[in-house]
Amino acid sequence: MSTAVVLLLVFAGLSEAAGRIVPLVSRRPGMSRTFVAGLLVAAGLVEGAVLALWPLTAWTLAELLLSSPPPDSGLAWTPNLLVPLLLSAVLAFPLLGPLLHMVLFVGVGAGLAGSLATASGLGWWTAAGCVAVAGTGLGIAVEGVRRLVVRVSATRTPEVIV
Amino acid sequence: MNDIVLWICALGPVLIAEGLLARYEVLAYSAGWRDPVTELPDGVPYARGAAPDSPPAAYLVYLDGIGKRRFRDTRDGGQLVKAVLAGAPELRVLGQVQPYSPLADPLADRPVWAWLRRHVGLLLFLHNVMQVFVAADHRYRPLYNRAVGSQIATQLRLAGYEPDSGVPVVLLSYSGGAQVATGAIDELHTQLRAPLVVITLGGFHNGANDLTHATHVYQLTSAGDRIERVGTWIFPQRWSLFRRSGWNRALRAGRITVHRLDPATHLGPRSYISPDTRLPDGRTYLDRTTDTVIGIVRAHHGTPTTTDRPLP
Numbered sequence: 001m002s003t004a005v006v007l008l009l010v011f012a013g014l015s016e017a018a019g020r021i022v023p024l025v026s027r028r029p030g031m032s033r034t035f036v037a038g039l040l041v042a043a044g045l046v047e048g049a050v051l052a053l054w055p056l057t058a059w060t061l062a063e064l065l066l067s068s069p070p071p072d073s074g075l076a077w078t079p080n081l082l083v084p085l086l087l088s089a090v091l092a093f094p095l096l097g098p099l100l101h102m103v104l105f106v107g108v109g110a111g112l113a114g115s116l117a118t119a120s121g122l123g124w125w126t127a128a129g130c131v132a133v134a135g136t137g138l139g140i141a142v143e144g145v146r147r148l149v150v151r152v153s154a155t156r157t158p159e160v161i162v
Numbered sequence: 163m164n165d166i167v168l169w170i171c172a173l174g175p176v177l178i179a180e181g182l183l184a185r186y187e188v189l190a191y192s193a194g195w196r197d198p199v200t201e202l203p204d205g206v207p208y209a210r211g212a213a214p215d216s217p218p219a220a221y222l223v224y225l226d227g228i229g230k231r232r233f234r235d236t237r238d239g240g241q242l243v244k245a246v247l248a249g250a251p252e253l254r255v256l257g258q259v260q261p262y263s264p265l266a267d268p269l270a271d272r273p274v275w276a277w278l279r280r281h282v283g284l285l286l287f288l289h290n291v292m293q294v295f296v297a298a299d300h301r302y303r304p305l306y307n308r309a310v311g312s313q314i315a316t317q318l319r320l321a322g323y324e325p326d327s328g329v330p331v332v333l334l335s336y337s338g339g340a341q342v343a344t345g346a347i348d349e350l351h352t353q354l355r356a357p358l359v360v361i362t363l364g365g366f367h368n369g370a371n372d373l374t375h376a377t378h379v380y381q382l383t384s385a386g387d388r389i390e391r392v393g394t395w396i397f398p399q400r401w402s403l404f405r406r407s408g409w410n411r412a413l414r415a416g417r418i419t420v421h422r423l424d425p426a427t428h429l430g431p432r433s434y435i436s437p438d439t440r441l442p443d444g445r446t447y448l449d450r451t452t453d454t455v456i457g458i459v460r461a462h463h464g465t466p467t468t469t470d471r472p473l474p
Contacts, residue, residue, distance in 0.1 A: 022189060032193070033195065036193070094295035094296045094298070095295045095298060097299075
């Protein structure tokens with residue numbers, strides 16, 4: 001993975017985290033700037049890691065469909081594929097945010113599907129299915145983690161310092 | 163064609179940036195990073211009309227359309243406020259509420275926005291439009307409603323309103339102000355326990371807010387008002403299909419009364435508040451709208467209507 005891709009993954013993760021944390025902060029009064037910044041960085045790294053796993057998971061699924069899969073993973077992020085995800089903070093956009101966010105991810109997924117089809121020899125629609133299943137699975141997993149974090153942080157009471 | 167592409171390229175990033183920055187205020191309010199503004203500048207009264215030393219017949223809060231950017235009245239909205247004050251001196255009227263600022267901070271008083279107003283005035287309207295959409299978004303709506311509801315309650319108290327006094331509070335809202343007016347109802351009910359009457363004039367709102375605590379809602383509308391009609395198309399909660407939305411529940415309960423002000427338009431020389439265009443009976447559109455508003459308010463506070471003209 002090149003340095004450019006790593007940096008783009010970090011920024012895309014931060015962008016995604018910003019898009020998700022802004023509405024959360026709006027619903028949870030009293031968060032300090034420091035806490036919000038810390039939450040943003042931590043969540044950004046997690047989101048970036050999940051994005052990094054997307055092509056890898058899609059390739060693993062494609063291997064299950066191939067009778068003789070290639071020895072190496074043939075699917076990885078390139079800067080061109082990844083750049084649009086810097087806009088994933090659009091999720092926080094009023095009213096249209098969730099729709100624009102979905103369109104963005106469908107577009108990036110289509111790019112990944114093309115690369116996967118080329119690298120594996122699968123048809124485009126099959127490759128798109130692998131990318132979609134991988135993306136949805138990772139999305140559900142990370143959503144579970146998000147909800148858990150929100151629930152834990154909501155019930156956490158401040159420690160009494162004696 | 164090239165001009166269109168250029169406009170899209172220029173306006174697109176501006177729209178995205180504005181859309182992403184629009185929630186900063188509600189965020190700052192929520193996190194407590196800034197306190198809402200409560201003091202008015204010198205020369206701006208907390209209310210006009212009936213004297214503050216005895217309870218007025220009703221308090222009327224005017225929530226202006228997207229042109230609102232300072233504590234003082236806008237040119238168009240100001241005409242309606244002045245006409246209501248002249249026609250109903252028994253009311254105390256508040257026009258200083260900032261419907262598009264959860265922190266009650268007028269755009270015109272902010273250095274960056276003051277510069278933008280001189281160079282790209284359109285951006286101020288765009289910002290206020292975006293605030294309407296923030297107020298309508300289910301993720302931000304509860305807090306936005308609480309912020310603006312608190313702002314209105316604070317201004318009412320400063321204008322002399324006594325909670326539990328039973329004096330009616332009328333929220334007269336124009337265009338996007340309707341989103342804010344319908345959203346402020348719960349907070350005002352909680353803080354003031356006042357009889358609340360909502361009047362929407364060409365109201366642009368998403369219909370999601372709960373209207374249970376409003377005594378009644380009056381929809382002043384016209385077949386020639388395209389902007390209000392757009393609101394009924396783009397917000398699913400306004401469709402009859404969404405039976406459980408706040409607006410549709412109020413409709414079924416018979417708590418919304420429609421007054422038709424045909425053939426008025428939302429904006430322009432034939433708008434609801436046009437002082438120039440006349441009806442066949444000789445009244446201007448502004449006169450008719452004012453008569454309608456005053457008639458509604460008086461029906462709620464019991465003062466006999468001085469005009470013998472029937473409500474439209």
